Amino acid sequence: MSEIVDILISASFWAAVIRIASPLILATMGELICERAGVLNLGIEGIMVIGAFTGWMAVWQGLPLWGGVAVAMGAGMLFGLLQSTLTVPFGLSQHVVGLGVTLLASSTASFAYRLMLPEVTSPPKIEPFRPLDIPLLSALPWAGEALSQTALTWAAFAVAGAVAWTLYRTPLGLALRAVGENPAAVEAQGLSVTGLRMGAVIVGSGLMAVGGAFLTLSAFSSFFFGMVNGRGWICVALVVFGGWKPGKALLGAILFAAFDALQIRLQQTELGAVLPYQLFLALPFILSILALILMSRRAEVPAALMVPYNKGER
Amino acid sequence: MRLEPVANPSTARRLGLPALAIAATMVVAMGLALLAGASPLATLGQIAVGALGSKLAILETLNRATPLIFTGLAVAVAFRAKLWNIGAEAQLYAGAIVTVLLGTGALGGPLVLPVSALVAMLAGAALLLGPVLLKTRLGVDEVVTTLLLNFIMLLFVSYLLEGPMKDPMGMGWPKSQALIPEARLPRIVDGLRLHWGFALAILAAIGVWVIQTRTALGFEIRAVGQSPEAARFAGMPVNAVLVKTALLSGGLAALAGWSEVAGLKGLLSQDLSPGFGYTGIIVAMLALLHPLGVVVTAVFVAGIFVGSDAMSRAAGVPTYIADMLTAVALLCMVLAILLTKVRVVRG
Numbered sequence: 001m002s003e004i005v006d007i008l009i010s011a012s013f014w015a016a017v018i019r020i021a022s023p024l025i026l027a028t029m030g031e032l033i034c035e036r037a038g039v040l041n042l043g044i045e046g047i048m049v050i051g052a053f054t055g056w057m058a059v060w061q062g063l064p065l066w067g068g069v070a071v072a073m074g075a076g077m078l079f080g081l082l083q084s085t086l087t088v089p090f091g092l093s094q095h096v097v098g099l100g101v102t103l104l105a106s107s108t109a110s111f112a113y114r115l116m117l118p119e120v121t122s123p124p125k126i127e128p129f130r131p132l133d134i135p136l137l138s139a140l141p142w143a144g145e146a147l148s149q150t151a152l153t154w155a156a157f158a159v160a161g162a163v164a165w166t167l168y169r170t171p172l173g174l175a176l177r178a179v180g181e182n183p184a185a186v187e188a189q190g191l192s193v194t195g196l197r198m199g200a201v202i203v204g205s206g207l208m209a210v211g212g213a214f215l216t217l218s219a220f221s222s223f224f225f226g227m228v229n230g231r232g233w234i235c236v237a238l239v240v241f242g243g244w245k246p247g248k249a250l251l252g253a254i255l256f257a258a259f260d261a262l263q264i265r266l267q268q269t270e271l272g273a274v275l276p277y278q279l280f281l282a283l284p285f286i287l288s289i290l291a292l293i294l295m296s297r298r299a300e301v302p303a304a305l306m307v308p309y310n311k312g313e314r
Numbered sequence: 315m316r317l318e319p320v321a322n323p324s325t326a327r328r329l330g331l332p333a334l335a336i337a338a339t340m341v342v343a344m345g346l347a348l349l350a351g352a353s354p355l356a357t358l359g360q361i362a363v364g365a366l367g368s369k370l371a372i373l374e375t376l377n378r379a380t381p382l383i384f385t386g387l388a389v390a391v392a393f394r395a396k397l398w399n400i401g402a403e404a405q406l407y408a409g410a411i412v413t414v415l416l417g418t419g420a421l422g423g424p425l426v427l428p429v430s431a432l433v434a435m436l437a438g439a440a441l442l443l444g445p446v447l448l449k450t451r452l453g454v455d456e457v458v459t460t461l462l463l464n465f466i467m468l469l470f471v472s473y474l475l476e477g478p479m480k481d482p483m484g485m486g487w488p489k490s491q492a493l494i495p496e497a498r499l500p501r502i503v504d505g506l507r508l509h510w511g512f513a514l515a516i517l518a519a520i521g522v523w524v525i526q527t528r529t530a531l532g533f534e535i536r537a538v539g540q541s542p543e544a545a546r547f548a549g550m551p552v553n554a555v556l557v558k559t560a561l562l563s564g565g566l567a568a569l570a571g572w573s574e575v576a577g578l579k580g581l582l583s584q585d586l587s588p589g590f591g592y593t594g595i596i597v598a599m600l601a602l603l604h605p606l607g608v609v610v611t612a613v614f615v616a617g618i619f620v621g622s623d624a625m626s627r628a629a630g631v632p633t634y635i636a637d638m639l640t641a642v643a644l645l646c647m648v649l650a651i652l653l654t655k656v657r658v659v660r661g
Binding site: 089090091093100101104107108111194233234236240276281285286 | 596
């Protein structure tokens, strides 16, 4: 037990928590925007893969790191355009299209990888984002180490703030929330339901892709097949866990990352010697299911989530 | 733009648009070949020849189609009731585990195969029961729970293969012991590499078709899928129908694992399924959720994969082209099917 306490009070543990949370925060915010506008985006898993791949490939081809982030975002937005064209104006099943987009995006990444690096057995490494040195803050004893994070992590938290601010403090946010609750009323105000929903999905997909790019540009320095490994689905669960609210979703991502960081460290204790390591690896997925069960009764689902809107009907 | 229903879609519309979707997929294939520096037409030809060009190729395609028929049926049954079972991958492995547990000496004699098939189905059904009960009782979205269970199941298989089910004679590889001969599905024709799993998969498709068209359950599944509220209003036990659908769906997916282990591989390894559960979704959607159509689309999709493998060895276009093409075919087809029923008007 004291071992766990030692882990929980160490600065390096919290540094890992914030690091692990960063891609989840970015992708969760992306999914949250989509769902608040009424579109479930199951393309998230594949869009994270394409973001991880394109960001890394762009940097390896010589672009600066932020250029890689921009390329990843652009690639994600492109798949968001595909997802939203099929689900919004055409109103096709968001489940089927989302899974199709995930399969297409991840296989596109695999195909492009093999095309560009035909004979490579281990992928080339890039020089990833380095932790920022912030005057005063970095000098603090405990917090200095815990907050020794890359610019992309700070950006993730800034994005969460910006999403919350936009949703609750701007006319655009009001329109987005309304389009997820009562699209007919938004149309009556003279706003375009199609435009708002497509915009939300495209921007949201861009954020998911940046979440994927965090893995290659900040967390690791290469692209591996299967590196996203279900993180996208976990983010879908985090949106539900957060009750479709950015602040709670952010806390959910951090809580989730804390469990993930804890399981990695517990593997190295006596517990890890007794229990199979697969149980530790399964913990994030088990926790996600438990979180869904826990929140099932309380969550306030956007009323028009997964309900396509066709002008002139009803 | 706005969508308007087409009252009586013409035959040209109903057949032409799906044909257009397939044509669009072929155009994408040729574009990808160009990107890889290969000749577009030759690449298409090599995929076709690789899939169907010889007796060996055809048998390989049918073998590959077998698990896809089972997972495609599993998805088709569930989606018909708007039960989004994305967990066929996990249910497949549940069936495979049971098949190995019963087929490596625990049982003997002629009963091994039918018993292991039955218990495998129960295991797959049980695995889907959790998510469906969470859906009916607590309103937890089954898409996410079934997806997450896939990852948990893969880790469980990894644990089994490195721990309790590891073959002590396996030279350290994470694989199970081999099945005893009585537990193996025989080949349909001696000397030809096609096992009875394929024939059973077709029988399963016919069985599902009979259930869907000739039984009360089939009627209820369709009613619940069309409108749960209306079905409830008509006095149908909607939740009970969903549970029955889930049991059928999970059982069918488990048979994919059973037939792969008993018919083809003879043991359990971590690469037993290269995503048959996910590909089953494509198979089912391309078949418009029709059980007999699933047989056709499973062979079609299997052909793309087998043909692409052969083409990749010859022409050097990465084999992932198969995954891209099936995804493109799926997206084009759902759009094409929609456009047979509605037309786009301005305003």
